[in-house]
Amino acid sequence: xxxxxxxxxxxxxxxxxxxxxxxxxxxxxQGEKTVQTAYTLDVLRKQIDTLAADGSTxxxxxxxxxxxDGHLTLVRRAREMCDHVAVSIFVNPTQFGPGEDLDAYxxxxxxxxxxxxxxxxxxxxxxxxxxxxxxxxxxxxxxxxVSEGLCGxxxxxxxxxxxxxxxKLFNQVRPTHAFFGEKDFQQLxxxxxxxxxxxxxxxxxxxxxxxxxxxxxxxxxxxSRNRYLSDKDRGAAxxxxxxxxxxxxxxxxxxxxxxxxxxxxxxLIGAGFTSVDYATxxxxxxxxxxxxxxxxxARLIVAARIGGTRLIDNMPVS
Ligand code: AMP
Numbered sequence: 001x002x003x004x005x006x007x008x009x010x011x012x013x014x015x016x017x018x019x020x021x022x023x024x025x026x027x028x029x030q031g032e033k034t035v036q037t038a039y040t041l042d043v044l045r046k047q048i049d050t051l052a053a054d055g056s057t058x059x060x061x062x063x064x065x066x067x068x069d070g071h072l073t074l075v076r077r078a079r080e081m082c083d084h085v086a087v088s089i090f091v092n093p094t095q096f097g098p099g100e101d102l103d104a105y106x107x108x109x110x111x112x113x114x115x116x117x118x119x120x121x122x123x124x125x126x127x128x129x130x131x132x133x134x135x136x137x138x139x140x141x142x143x144x145x146v147s148e149g150l151c152g153x154x155x156x157x158x159x160x161x162x163x164x165x166x167x168k169l170f171n172q173v174r175p176t177h178a179f180f181g182e183k184d185f186q187q188l189x190x191x192x193x194x195x196x197x198x199x200x201x202x203x204x205x206x207x208x209x210x211x212x213x214x215x216x217x218x219x220x221x222x223x224s225r226n227r228y229l230s231d232k233d234r235g236a237a238x239x240x241x242x243x244x245x246x247x248x249x250x251x252x253x254x255x256x257x258x259x260x261x262x263x264x265x266x267x268l269i270g271a272g273f274t275s276v277d278y279a280t281x282x283x284x285x286x287x288x289x290x291x292x293x294x295x296x297x298a299r300l301i302v303a304a305r306i307g308g309t310r311l312i313d314n315m316p317v318s
Contacts, residue, residue, distance in 0.1 A: 035117045037124040040131055041172060047123050048086065048173060056083035058122075060175035062166060065089035066106035066224035067115050070214040074179040075119045077211050084122040086173050093129060095161030106224055125173060132168065141167050143197070146189040146287050150301055151312065154277050162187055163194050170200050176207060183213040183221050185301060185314040189287055213313070215241065221313045232272075233307040239271035240304060240313055247279075248300055248317050257281050257292055268304050277303035277310070281317060293317065 038044035052058055059078030063071050078085040089112055096102035109126060116124055140160050147159035180188045188210050195208055213221050219241035229237055247264040251257055265276045281290045284297040301314040
């Protein structure tokens, strides 16, 4: 239920933040729920039209749910930059390959909604598969170039699934800004390319905000998939960010890139990782592999498996 009288958005948010600050039980006391959940496109459109009617900005945070502090950091950034925040939760089947973890992927809509409520999210867009892909759905968006190496090579069709669903989300929500994590660095590059090429003017490429990776205290990048890890594997997983940092220090000091990456992979396997899908020094913009740094802005991008779980991470190299 929307509050009976809305202050102008910025004032309303400011007032809400202040009152939350002074009284953490604000929502309970008011009996007011700020997050409105939409399960159908018609309902979503009405909610968004109401929020946007006065020219308010809307920030979209697309997710697959099982929210953690990484997702919530995107939501907070969106709240800082926009009048209203819409979060989508949709476990998109088309971006999972055969044998991947689609069925096992954690789903916890109620708990997620409570977290989003606490963050002042205005709209939670939670379509089911039939709402997103009605019978007869035949369209596919395929971004070439940046999508081709790295995860694109290991997971055929993955970025087509991502691009298609994100394009739909943009058209459904029509946000003024959209927020994505650098944790999925290649995904961010694919979405920027798509937004630019398809003239997705709301948001256009500059309105796509990349948010730095949020990490656990020991450095492991937060991920919904970390919950698959056994205690032993969780302990070993910290080798990934640690060894990445050490490899970056060596590359920045001028050590041979190929030899450094080979030693890096050996270190992961020695720590208990079962395989390394790739460990690549890539140009930050094109994502093309680099044999040497030579003054470029680069990224160390890694995908590695431990106990059946595929972890990805990336860090800047300069
Ligand atoms: P997912 O639910 O895994 O599809 O992620 C939804 C969004 O949250 C994507 O833009 C991710 O890049 C972002 N994200 C996931 N984990 C993190 C993290 N640890 N730090 C920052 N952003 C993240």
